[in-house]
Each structure stands twice: as structure tokens, then as C-alpha cells.
Amino acid sequence: MSTIEDVAKLTGLSRTTVSRVINNHPYVSEDKRKLVIEAMNKLGYVPNSSARSLRNQKTDVIALFVPRITNPFFSQLVESTEIAAADHGYQLIICQTRYSPEKELNYMNLLKTKQVDGVILASLQNDWEKIEPFLDYGPIVLCNEFEDRANVPTVKLDQVYGGYIATKHLIEQGHTKIAYCCGGYRSNVAKSREIGFRQALSEHKLSFDERYAFRDAFNIADGKRVFQKMITLPDPPTAVFTGSDEVAAGILSEARKHGYRVPEDLAIVGFDNQAITELMDPMITTVHQPVKEMAQKAVDIIVEKIQSRKYRKKEIYEFPLQLIVRESTVSKKLAKA
């Protein structure tokens, strides 16, 4: 466990000079530089990062908050964020809030204790007022999730539009009884999709039926459960808009089990364009989200904020969403015609 001092001694130079070599400073003669590098190799010397962090007041680590990493949307986000962060020389700490405000707040202390240089929030469990004070300690960037009151950079997708195009597509297939099936009461992502959903409805003189609304569907099991409930309804819907491909797949699988034909008896549209959509039979119509671009942008921004040290400015970066029509909404014969 050699230190800079050891290298200095071995070369007969000062710690300063060694430090200069480490940090690629100019004004070091070529021969001394070589001498130092040689000594570092001989000793297997590597700078201690805690010492550097303490001295430089930065850790080169950022934290990414997600509810659960096993949600494929978020694992994609984590993957892309990790790659983008590594490109900038940053390590990534994963914080799974598991939808708990307490856990989220607790992880926020990473910023206060200076264990990370910045935080990317891909989900938000607390009121913004609880989060805002942490801006005293470092930058926060919202990525995916968003919040009107948040005075920070936000990288998001146009979820209203996403809800809109998916629903409009369903309406254009002739459906009038369309269920709404999303997850998260407090999430603005879900709220926006609902706005888009309602917008498409009202544009076509259809009204929102609260009996068709399910707002607690996150995963496959939820999808199955929702299907069960739906079919017990007096006048069941003929189509369903969902907030994730997992939910859509759950509904689809349960529908199949009950002998329902998709899309003839029930049309289903998913969200995220996960791999599963192309695996299911029928393949699931969905909304593609440019996760990679969003993650990349979020990292670019937080890196920039870490340097500029201006944290409290609201800037919105919005990426477009795209409907991908497959078989779960359009009967195969028609689609192939």
C-alpha cells in the first residue's frame, strides 16, 4: 500500500513533483517524469481515492435513483447511465428506493455527506420540498420522472403525447370502451399519460369511464389481476391502454388463458417497447421510449452541473415518443393485408 511519499523517496524527488506527474501537469522535465512513472510501476503505486476526494472536494461518483432495477425499463436506464457515466470517468452508485419516500430521503444523504458529486433521480417518491434542500450540497437532475416545482434540469419524455398516440390508435381501430391501466398515483409520468389518454378520448367525443381505470398496475402479476377484474365489469372494455409492457403481457397472458382472442376480443397496447413485446403471441403494440438517449443526456448534464456549480436552474429537455404498431391491436389478417 504505497503512498505518494514512497514514490517521492524512491525517486529522490518531492511529493509535489510526483503529484504533478500523476495529474499530468506541465512543467515537469521529461526525465523526471519518466523516473516517477518508473517508480510508480515498481511500487505498484496508485493514488488513494479517499485522499484525492478529500483534497479535491469531489468523488467522481454519481448516484442513480430508481424504484427497482428489475423493472426492465429501469434496468435499461441503469445500463445506459452506467455506460455514459463511465465515459465521463464517473462511477455509478445504485439506489433502489423501492417506492419508499424514507429510503429515497435516506439515500439523498449521499449528496450531503459528499459521497457522490451528484444525483440523478429517475423516480421521485417525496414532495419536491423535501428534496430541494439537498441542492445546497450538489446537483440533482431529474431523468424520466419530472415535477413542475423542481427547479433543476429535467430530462424527460413527452408522456402526454405517448398516452395520446396510443389511445388514438386504439380509437382508430374502432374501440370506444377503453380501459386505462397505469401505475403510480403520485408519478407525473403516469399522470401525464392519463392526460394524453383523456385528450384522445375527448377529441373523439368519448368520455373517461372511471370504472375502467386501474392506477395500481406495475408488473405482470398486476396485469393478470387487472384482467380478472376487467372481465367482471358489467360492460367490459374492448381495449386497454397500459403503462408498461409487463402489465400488457400480464393481461395478454391471462386473456389467452381465459380464451379471449387478442386483439379481436381485447386489444392491448403496452409501453416501453421491451424485448417481451416481440416475443409474445400476438406481438404487443407499444410506445417506444428512447431510454439510451435520455440517460446519456442526463449524464452529460449532471457532469456539466458538477463543474459549473449552478444547480438551481430549471431546464427541460424532452425526447419524443413513438408508437410501434404490432399485432395486439390490429388483427393479423388486416395487418398483413
Place this chain on the structure above:
Amino acid sequence: MSTIEDVAKLTGLSRTTVSRVINNHPYVSEDKRKLVIEAMNKLGYVPNSSARSLRNQKTDVIALFVPRITNPFFSQLVESTEIAAADHGYQLIICQTRYSPEKELNYMNLLKTKQVDGVILASLQNDWEKIEPFLDYGPIVLCNEFEDRANVPTVKLDQVYGGYIATKHLIEQGHTKIAYCCGGYRSNVAKSREIGFRQALSEHKLSFDERYAFRDAFNIADGKRVFQKMITLPDPPTAVFTGSDEVAAGILSEARKHGYRVPEDLAIVGFDNQAITELMDPMITTVHQPVKEMAQKAVDIIVEKIQSRKYRKKEIYEFPLQLIVRESTVSKKLAKA
């Protein structure tokens, strides 16, 4: 950004006493303790973690190496590891090697620079000889992946048995032409499964047919590709053993597209027991891996090693695997009978 000094001044006490309060030391009078806590709250004081790390020679961070986090097996592993780590008061840094030995080696420097207290390797891209020297700097635990020459704790699953039971099951369904379709030439996980595969074969007087072997299948697209190749074979297999549910799903989906009936024309067995196996039609027979238990154990061990400072002892912890029979290997009528 207050420091311990600020708290000391505000209370009129010394830094030492404040430090004692922070670290729950005994021998601090109750009133002074309260005084300090009050002052900390007033100032919003939180200890600086870089300074603590430097002083204490530990970071309370561990690194987890995975090839890619979007592989559902690994995202499950990450999820469980993060939770277990948090329970022990550790943060988790994610290192995606993307199957690159260089990236892996590069991330290993986290140990050398003392940015992390320990490393959990869930995959291994380098020869052990390249990894071993890092044991000078901290503990390494193998989790999932393993290696004979590795002189470190290893938490693994009985992959030989996994390959064996899956293959045996296929044979018992009457198959004699069984394809082997796994990922990773260097991975001992894959190698072990092949051993189990061959073992089942030879126990039933069947021989391994190299034409039926595909060792570069990792994901859905690979599965599709493999199916295409398989059906062009002169005497194509009637069953296929795969190393992951994604590959199995890819094969299944492609088979369906080509009008093959599963399991009648082609029986398929997956690996991992991912959610997708119950979503596909037919549902996929697979091998369940107790990921959560494995992750939990790996964290327990690395935490213990960090404390004990003995890194170079080989210990094997093996968890059992379990065959889960579904529809992709047993025709529905029979299964329901």
C-alpha cells in the same frame, strides 16, 4: 458545509467530543451529547465521508461486476445484492464489464485505489492470474461465476446438476437428438452445464453431437439465430437445452413463426426461471436459480472478509438448482392429464 470544527465551536466543546457523539462512543455525558446533537441539527452537520474514509481506511462501498445489467438474471442479482448491501450499511457500485477483459481489469482498480472495500465478481472475463494480485488490496468474492484456481470465497450454484436434470428431463420425454445451446466459451457456468448435459446423455447411452452444439447464445436474438441454423441441419434435433430463458424464448418465438409446434416438433428448456417463462405460450420449462439467496450470501461473506482481513482462503458455498416443468417440454394434453 459545516465541519466537525463548527459543531465544536458552537457547543464550546472539542472536536473530539463531537466525534465521540457521532460515533456513539461511550463516556460522553448525557447533557453534552444532547448539546452536540442539537448543534449538529442546527447546523445541518453531516460528517464528510471522504474524510472518514481516509481516516478509517474504509469506504463502506462494495463493487459488483456483471457483464450487462439488462440480462434479467443479472438485474435480479443486482437488485438482491443492493438490498443485502444496504442492510449491512454498504453502498453498491455497478461495474458492467460488457464481457470485456480490459474493462474488467480497469474496474478492478477500484480496489487498488481504495474506492471500494471489496469486490463481488458475478462474471469473470480474465484469467484468474490477472485478478489474483488485486487481493493485496481487498477481498474478492466470486458469486455465480467460479474458477478452480481462485483462492477466494465462492458462492455458486450447482450448474452441473442444472444441466443434468434439464437434459435428463428431455431424455425422459423420449428425445434422443438434443441440441445444446449456451453462452460463453470461457465461463465455467456454461462449461459445467455442458458437463451435466453430457453426463445425462451418456447415462442414457446417447452421444454428444457437436453439430448440435451452439456456444455463443446469450440473448433473444441469438435464440432466433440458433433456431434458423438448427432447422437447416440434415438431421435436426427434436429438443434443445438452453442456457437462459431469453435464448429459449427466442427459439420458441422463432419456432412458432416457422409453424413448429412446441413441444411436439421441438421441445425447449430454458434456464433461470425468469418471468418470461410463464408469459410465453407454451410456458417454458426451466431451471430455477436461487439468485436472492446467493446474493445475500455473497454480501454476508464479503462484509465478513472486509472485517477479518483474510482474503485468500477458498471456501465454496453451493446452492441447489431446481427443475420447473412447464409446457415447452411436455405436451399440454399429457401435462393436464
Place this chain on the structure above:
DNA sequence: CTGTTAGCGCCTTCAG
């Protein structure tokens, strides 16, 4: 171009 010096914020002997 190189070295001396003073901390970054914290904890831990060692003395009271």
C-alpha cells in the same frame, strides 16, 4: 522546472 508548507475533515492515541 522543483520543493516547502499548509491544510482538506476526521478519528484516535495519549494526557489530563
Place this chain on the structure above:
DNA sequence: CTGAAGGCGCTAACAG
């Protein structure tokens, strides 16, 4: 029960 002082390893003035 409390405090003074040194140092973890590194870098950035400030002098030469």
C-alpha cells in the same frame, strides 16, 4: 468524562 495534537494521502499555493 474531556481535550490537544498528530496524521490518514493528496494537491495547491507560494517560493525559489
